[in-house]
Amino acid sequence: MEGKVAFVTGAARGQGRSHAVRLAEEGADIIAIDLCAQIDSVPYPMASEADLAETARLVEALDRRVVTAVADVRDRAALRAAVDAGVAELGHLDVVVANAGIAPTTPDVPVVAWFDTVSTNLGGVINTLEAAFPHLGAGASIVVTGSMAAFLPGSVDAAGVGGAGYSHAKKAVARLVHDLAGTLAPHSIRVNAVHPGNIATPMLLSDMMYKVFRPDLEHPTYEDALPAFGSMHKLPVNTLDPVDISEAVLYFASDAARYVTGQQLAVDAGGTLAVRPADVPS
Numbered sequence: 616m617e618g619k620v621a622f623v624t625g626a627a628r629g630q631g632r633s634h635a636v637r638l639a640e641e642g643a644d645i646i647a648i649d650l651c652a653q654i655d656s657v658p659y660p661m662a663s664e665a666d667l668a669e670t671a672r673l674v675e676a677l678d679r680r681v682v683t684a685v686a687d688v689r690d691r692a693a694l695r696a697a698v699d700a701g702v703a704e705l706g707h708l709d710v711v712v713a714n715a716g717i718a719p720t721t722p723d724v725p726v727v728a729w730f731d732t733v734s735t736n737l738g739g740v741i742n743t744l745e746a747a748f749p750h751l752g753a754g755a756s757i758v759v760t761g762s763m764a765a766f767l768p769g770s771v772d773a774a775g776v777g778g779a780g781y782s783h784a785k786k787a788v789a790r791l792v793h794d795l796a797g798t799l800a801p802h803s804i805r806v807n808a809v810h811p812g813n814i815a816t817p818m819l820l821s822d823m824m825y826k827v828f829r830p831d832l833e834h835p836t837y838e839d840a841l842p843a844f845g846s847m848h849k850l851p852v853n854t855l856d857p858v859d860i861s862e863a864v865l866y867f868a869s870d871a872a873r874y875v876t877g878q879q880l881a882v883d884a885g886g887t888l889a890v891r892p893a894d895v896p897s
Contacts, residue, residue: 616869617642620705622698624648624688624743625715627662629816630760632670633857634712634864636677641865643710644680646701647671648694650715651685654735656728656777657719659821680705688715688739694746708750710868713743714760716784718818719777720827732780737787744795753803757795758867760860761810763847763883765789766890774827785810789879796877805876807867812883813844815854849885 621638625631626647635645651664667683674681682704684697702708716736719728740759751757765785774781789808796806813819820837828843829835845853863882866872881887 616710616865619643619709619868620646620702620707621710621712621868622646622648622701622708622743622747623712623714624694624739625662625760626670626683627651627664627666628670629662629818630811630814630857630860631712631714632666632673633861634714635670635681636673637858637861637865638710638712638868639674639677639679639681641869642679643868644705645674646682646684646698646705646708647674648684648686648688648697648715650687652687654717654719654731656724656731657717658721658724659719659818659823661717662817688742689734691742691746694742698746698750702750708747709755711744711747711751711755711757712760712864712868713740713757715739715743716760718781719823720774720781721777721823722775724775724777726776728775728777729780729783732777733784736781736784737791740788740791751804754870754873755804756868756872757799757804757806758864759788759792759806759808761785761788761792761808761879763810763812763881763886765810766881766887767847768890778827792879793877800876805867805872807872807876807878807880809860809863809867810879810881810883810887811855811860812848812881812886813854814857814860816857819844819854847886848883849888852884855882855884 627649686693
């Protein structure tokens with residue numbers, strides 16, 4: 616990754632921060648953006664500007680350059696401005712990590728949660744790629760964060776309208792990656808997806824998710840939910856660390872994967888073994 620510049624959305628914490636730091640460890644400079652505000656339909660605390668500043672500090676501690684911006688992936692103009700400013704300062708763009716996402720997955724969220732989730736998790740990916748595309752040339756890599764939920768029908772059925780929106784968006788993201796990879800291949804731009812299992816991020820480690828995974832309890836705790844998280848995996852692990860996903864992102868972003876495109880890589884501790892992990896959801 617030496618000499619490369621990576622644009623990472625949802626970079627203030629969780630997987631996004633992990634991806635930004637891991638790429639920086641291998642020599643990349645980073646353009647990091649995040650909403651840094653609360654979406655009304657999301658029942659868990661979202662990232663803050665202080666979180667984004669901490670991501671910047673971690674990247675700079677690795678002696679890499681970083682440009683941060685507060686921007687909503689639902690706002691194409693704001694994304695374009697953030698990317699343009701980052702490229703103006705860092706010189707070019709080689710890698711896009713479309714990672715930003717939400718999961719308001721409780722049965723009592725309002726119907727607008729479906730639209731908020733789809734516009735963030737699917738529309739936000741499209742906006743990110745469209746904003747970045749003018750800066751990408753031959754050899755560039757696009758990596759999109761999906762979810763094992765895209766391959767597990769019914770896995771979020773009990774998670775309300777937000778869960779339905781999440782499943783819809785992640786299925787569509789998988790298809791987008793498949794189709795866009797073919798479109799951009801003649802331009803030597805690669806497009807791949809990473810589909811995580813249950814990752815130990817603030818999104819998962821929240822009272823909201825504890826209730827989703829343990830609906831039989833009135834006030835479930837982390838300890839109550841932990842075995843339920845693990846029940847979705849085949850390997851004996853309850854949660855994965857964000858860096859486990861970052862290693863896959865790093866591979867796709869790097870020249871080691873220069874002939875790899877259109878792939879749907881499940882980093883899910885075997886969670887999708889019972890379905891067709893190499894296929895794109897129909």
